[in-house]
Amino acid sequence: MERSPVMVERVVVAVDGGPASTAALDWALERAKVLPISLELTTVVDLGWAPAGGPDDDFRPIYERALSDATQRVEHEVPDIKKTSYVRRGVPADELVRASASADLLVIGTNKTGFLAGAVYGTLPLRLAAHSHCPVVVVPATWNPTAGTVVVGLEDDATAEVALSFAAAEATRLGRVLDIIHAWSIPATVAVEYGAVIPFDELRDAHAAILAEAAGRVRTAHPGLEVREVLEQGPAAMVLVDASGEAELVVVGTHGRGAVGSLFLGSVSHDVLLNLTCPVAVIPRPERLPDRVEP
Incomplete structure (x- = not known):
């Protein structure tokens, strides 16, 4: 018997009752309109937030109420979706990595307030993106549904292929244009070696070839997808942040290696996450992505 190509995507949404987690749930419910998903709503009772000298459970009703409200909303808006809800206890980043x-x-979601994303702005999303076993989508609290392009940042390294594949699949699923953005700059070593006579055209052409080759692979794998090649000179993070203003989703890879390296992700992912204006999907390095078993 032929296997069904339809796969149910397992999506975990972090819930804390604040505007950022509401935006995260909004994004997941929008996704459910175009993709079969099963939804896990999870909240983490962070023991570190209990008042000094008070019982550990002081904040538990707050978390449980937030989870209950989110669950009721899902039941009302998408009653047929398969869903579960969990209250976890521990360090939020650690527990969410386990969930991943x-x-x-x-x-x-992320903003400057709230228990999960707001304790120290950007820290939790960065830690999750660095250590997660699956792709992480970080949604700004101000997010509203919009139809735009899917943007993927192309770097000439091992992270490129998984980020490209994810972005192409998203663009195909949403019926959007895929913009592959490759930013380049003149390395300091080249400037020192060549002095005032920098081989600008040769460098630009070499990077254009990298971009064209990547775009060609995507077009072959997704023949119906409109793919645009965008070559920009300048810092990659700045180029991607500028592109995010018109994008529906920005996709980046992570270079994290080890406890210290993975905390900072790689400068591009780090800077994009801290300056995002639209949802950003951070794709783990290939060795951290688990194998999927198709039904």
């Missing part, structure tokens, strides 16, 4: 081990996608 059995997920296809982890979705979290």
Whole structure:
């Protein structure tokens, strides 16, 4: 018997009752309109937030109420979706990383307030993106549904292929244009070696070839997808942040290696996450992505 090509995506959404987690749930519910998903709503009782000298459970009703409200909303808006809800206890980043081990996608909101994303602006999304076992989508609290392009940042390294594949699949699924953006600059070593006579055209052409080759692979794999090649000179993070203003989703890879390296992701992912204006999907290095078993 032929296997069904339809796969149910397992999506975990971090919930804390604040505007950022509401935006994360909004994004996941929009996704459910175009993709079969099963939804896990999870909240983490962070023991570190209990008042000094008070019982550990002081904040538990707050978390449980937020989870209950989110669950009721899902039941009202998408009653047929398969869903579960969990109250976890511990360090939020650690617990959500554990949740990511059995997920296809982890979705979290971010803003400057709230228990999960707001304790120290940007820290939790960065830690999750660095250590997650699955792609992480970080949704700004101000997000509203919009039809735009899917943008992927292309770097000439091992992270490129998984980020390209994810972005192409998203653009195909949404019926959007895929913009592959490759930013380049003149390395300091070249400037020192060549002095005032920098081989600008040769460098630009070499990077254009990298971009064209990547775009060609995507077009072959997704023949119906409109793919645009965008070559820009300048810092990659700045180029991607500028592009995010017109994008529906920005996709980046992570270079994290080890406890210290993975905390900072790689400068591009780090800077994009801290300056995002639209949802950003951070794709783990290939060795951290689990194998999927198709039904």
